[in-house]
Amino acid sequence: MKDKQIEKLIIEESTRQKKVINLIASENYVSDDVLKALGSVLTNKYAEGYPGARYYGGNEISDKVENLCKVRALGLFALDENEWAVNVQPLSGSPANVAVYLALVEPGQKIMGMHLVHGGHLTHGHKVSITGKIWKQIPYGVDKDSEVLNYEALKELAKTEQPKLIVAGFTAYPRVIDFKKFRDIADACGTLLMVDMSHFAGLVAGQTYPSPFEYADIVTTTVHKTLRGPRSAMIFSKKDARGLPQKIDKAVFPGMQGGPHLNQIAAVAVALREADSPAFKKYAKQVIKNAKVLSNELAKLGWRIISGGTDSHLILMDTWKNGIGVSGKEASLKLEKAGIIVNMNTIPFDTRSPMDPSGIRLGTAAETTRGKKEGDMVKIARKIDAVLRARGSRRE
Numbered sequence: 001m002k003d004k005q006i007e008k009l010i011i012e013e014s015t016r017q018k019k020v021i022n023l024i025a026s027e028n029y030v031s032d033d034v035l036k037a038l039g040s041v042l043t044n045k046y047a048e049g050y051p052g053a054r055y056y057g058g059n060e061i062s063d064k065v066e067n068l069c070k071v072r073a074l075g076l077f078a079l080d081e082n083e084w085a086v087n088v089q090p091l092s093g094s095p096a097n098v099a100v101y102l103a104l105v106e107p108g109q110k111i112m113g114m115h116l117v118h119g120g121h122l123t124h125g126h127k128v129s130i131t132g133k134i135w136k137q138i139p140y141g142v143d144k145d146s147e148v149l150n151y152e153a154l155k156e157l158a159k160t161e162q163p164k165l166i167v168a169g170f171t172a173y174p175r176v177i178d179f180k181k182f183r184d185i186a187d188a189c190g191t192l193l194m195v196d197m198s199h200f201a202g203l204v205a206g207q208t209y210p211s212p213f214e215y216a217d218i219v220t221t222t223v224h225k226t227l228r229g230p231r232s233a234m235i236f237s238k239k240d241a242r243g244l245p246q247k248i249d250k251a252v253f254p255g256m257q258g259g260p261h262l263n264q265i266a267a268v269a270v271a272l273r274e275a276d277s278p279a280f281k282k283y284a285k286q287v288i289k290n291a292k293v294l295s296n297e298l299a300k301l302g303w304r305i306i307s308g309g310t311d312s313h314l315i316l317m318d319t320w321k322n323g324i325g326v327s328g329k330e331a332s333l334k335l336e337k338a339g340i341i342v343n344m345n346t347i348p349f350d351t352r353s354p355m356d357p358s359g360i361r362l363g364t365a366a367e368t369t370r371g372k373k374e375g376d377m378v379k380i381a382r383k384i385d386a387v388l389r390a391r392g393s394r395r396e
């Protein structure tokens with residue numbers, strides 16, 4: 001690069017990424033091909049509109065790129081193009097979710113989503129997000145004792161509140177979600193069911209986590225988490241008389257954004273093809289195996305794992321332990337000094353603040369991409385335990 005300042009920073013970041021153990025549950029490492037597509041000349045092109053209906057000339061190739069990406073997206077999740085549509089233009093997960101609400105929920109109407117501190121995402125209607133300002137969130141949480149979803153309680157809440165849309169799919173819920181039960185809840189009050197599979201999309205693609213497509217009306221996802229693609233998002237919607245895909249397309253463009261990022265769409269297409277392979281299925285299986293081992297080892301070492309374990313790539317761990325441990329913030333700082341990167345996280349019914357919560361969130365997607373196996377997880381668990389127990393670390 002001619003720009004030595006930025007070049008140096010990129011090299012520094014690359015070195016940093018290589019030398020740490022990365023347990024951030026929402027991160028991953030993309031392939032060189034994904035990086036090549038992202039860094040391609042496709043970034044030079046304006047392509048406002050959709051394939052076959054652009055507002056600028058010269059989009060013959062853009063159309064091919066976007067169409068190929070859509071075919072691969074439907075193919076990866078085994079969806080029939082007569083039943084499902086996909087929009088691959090959202091710039092990231094948050095704008096994708098906003099676009100769905102913009103398309104289907106009138107301002108002021110209710111969206112039922114999981115509370116942030118129980119593992120929901122900001123864009124599921126939290127008040128600090130635009131989704132909580134334009135729409136009214138009906139928050140739900142996990143059961144206090146089991147720390148898993150209580151579908152009966154959700155059904156009662158939905159029947160009472162009559163939301164326009166229910167969101168299932170979370171950022172810090174380690175368990176499998178029963179999508180059929182969510183469908184029953186949505187049907188009981190005639191509401192739309194949106195599944196935000198951002199975190200576990202790669203596990204669905206790898207057939208190691210239940211697929212939401214049989215039950216959802218809309219499925220949104222980021223591409224950059226377990227799916228191991230570039231930072232981007234997709235919105236899948238059911239094709240039927242309700243016209244969901246048309247409304248969603250309009251909400252994405254011109255509702256939310258201008259020109260799509262074609263380089264990003266090409267990189268998504270590359271990632272989708274990579275995920276459609278036996279090697280990726282093996283990867284997804286290993287991600288879950290690793291998470292289970294990490295979770296079990298930490299539990300054996302005396303740490304409380306929220307809900308008692310995990311069915312996915314992520315683990316929520318109570319580091320505070322009613323004051324005998326360390327706070328989530330302290331834990332993440334100490335671990336970072338020891339070369340282990342995690343993020344602090346609230347735990348359900350947290351008594352501490354989100355700025356310094358009671359727990360940390362761990363995920364195995366990134367380290368599994370780097371070839372880590374069960375034995376490595378045992379070592380990582382021991383290291384985490386040693387760091388958190390180190391002298392001066394506990395408030396005895």
Ligand SMILES: *Cc1c(COP(=O)(O)O)cnc(C)c1O
Binds near residue numbers: 093170
């Ligand atoms: C990550 C995530 C998002 C938001 O994605 P961004 O690309 O960070 O905007 C939305 N929903 C869920 C469940 C997520 O995990």
